[in-house]
Amino acid sequence: HLAHDCPVPENAVGRRVSCGGERATVRYVGPVPPTAGLWLGVEWDNADRGKHDGSHEGVQYFTCRHPTGGSFVRPAKVSFGVDYLTAVEQLYQIDTEEVLSEEIPISSKNLETLPSVLLSQCEVNGPGTDGEIRKTTPNVQWLDLSRSLLSCWEHVASITQQLDRLEGLQLSYNRLRLPFDPSALRHAFSSLRVLSLIGCDVTWTQVLQCAPMWPQLEELCVEDNNITELHRPVDVLQMLKTLNLSGNRLVQDTLLSLAALPRLEQLNLSKTGLSVIQFDDVAPGDTSVPPQSTSLSFIQWRVVDELAKLPSLVQFSCRGNQLISSDGNPKTVNQLLIAKLGQLILLNNCQIHPEDRRGAEIDYIKIFGEEWLKAGGRSQLSTQFTCEHPRYQTLIDKYGAPEEGELKKPEPFALKNQLLKITFVFPDDAERKPIEKKLPASMVIQKVKGLLYRLLKVPATDLKLTYTSLKMVGTEFEIDSDLKTLQFYSIEDGDQVLVRWS
Secondary structure (H helix, E strand, O other), rough: OOOOOOOOOOOOOOOOOEOEEEEEEEEEEEEOOOOOOOEEEEEOHHHHOOOOOEEEEEEEOOOOOOOOEEEOOOHOOOHHHHOOOHHHHHHHHHHHHHHOOOOOOOOHHHHHOOEEOOOOOOEEEEEEOOOOOHHHHOOOOOOEEEOOOOEEHHHHHHHHHOOOOOOOEEOOOOEEEOOOOOHHHHHHHHOOOOOOOOOOOOOOOHHHHHHHHOOOOOOEEEEOOOOOOOOOOOOOOOOOOOOOOOOOOOOHHHHHHHHHOOOOOOOEEEEOOOOOOOOOOOOOOEEEEEEEEEEEEEOOOHHHHHOOOOOOOOOOOOOOOOOOOOOOOHHHHHHHHHHOOOOOEOOOOOOOOHHHHHHHHHHHHOOOOHHHHHHOOOOOOHHHHHHHHOHHHHHHHOOOOOOOOHOOOOOOOOHHHOOOEEEEEOOOOOOOOEEEEEOOOOHHHHHHHHHHHHOOOOHHHHHHEEEEEEEEEEEEEOOOOOEEOOOOOOOOOOEEEEEEEO
16 A cells, blocks of 8 residues: 555546545545645545545535545555556465465466466556566466456556457456557457456447457456447447346347347346337247347246247246246246247256157147137137237147147136245254245245244344255355245245345
């Protein structure tokens, strides 16, 4: 950290600094009368940390995007960070001492072979001495510079251009000024396949402005940014296979522009607030929209029918959505999804076997057979039925039309009577044995916590619940709302609920 008499760098305005664990951008350097001495005017990444908009006693020293995003701080209180090489030495120095105590010498040779360098929160601000990175860590394929103090893309490029083998770059939670000439920096990212820009406060327009820098990019994560409207990528991102847009409040109808990504296979739209997807220029049952595979956390049956138009949709996840079938049974929902999305291989990360598909498709024909006959059957099928069941005709061609006698009436499925066997486990309390309970699927989480309070004598507000499913061993799913039911979270018979408390 800077000592009291340490001078402020010459080009300090626009530089990134850290102060008390928070990061900010310097917007002003100079006096703030009536006080004596030098001040830095900073705009915090976290606007709650600030006090004002850059003005003091009626004088505007700098401007902020947020009315309380600014503060004045003394230079001695902030760190302007360190260069890449210093950060690498500091990070591996700690390890050096441990290694020496084991009497295994570590040398610069070890750094030369490092395949990944993880410098998250290490306050990296630039490359250091020209050309030294190429000599010190030449074999790095994965680099994590998230929560750094890099202020612009040019500084990122001055590091990455020395790493010829770099394939993955993690730049989340940074504030990077847009490059003056993006295509001039292509050489610095020529092998880059994976890029993460979570929480970087960028818009889709800015992403597209930067995209000429990443000619080979296959995987892009722009979760939790300021992306609301998507525009057509023109001559950029043409190699992209995976795009994660989760946590961005997207406007309806904006997804159409992604049709310009010819290789897209996986699209994550969790927590985007979308409720309708429409590819208007494609008729029901047609699958000529460019390939996409998606994991969604919003959904209506209408949306599922639109997704059937995506020929490469092979993986689909819709946990925690309120898709409901007329009989109220969550298993029926899965059957309908399999039948409606003929190209699926994985549903909620579980493989769909040929016999599951066959069963689901035949059931689907039977369930909607009566409706099909009423809508005109083979002779004069109504447009409404075709829109609601775009695959129905394909399935009849595959298995034959439903016979009067085999039409399946949806059986009323009383949710109240459906009991789930749930095992409560306590990962933070080794002494406590698991507790098994049978609970109705319609039970709200608040009531579950009330039950646990009686068993554990821990206040319900302190309890944090997650669950694991037998179908997805090793993955914990959040249970984040007290007002939702067990069924809402797709919790099934035999699942485990993990109970922790603060």
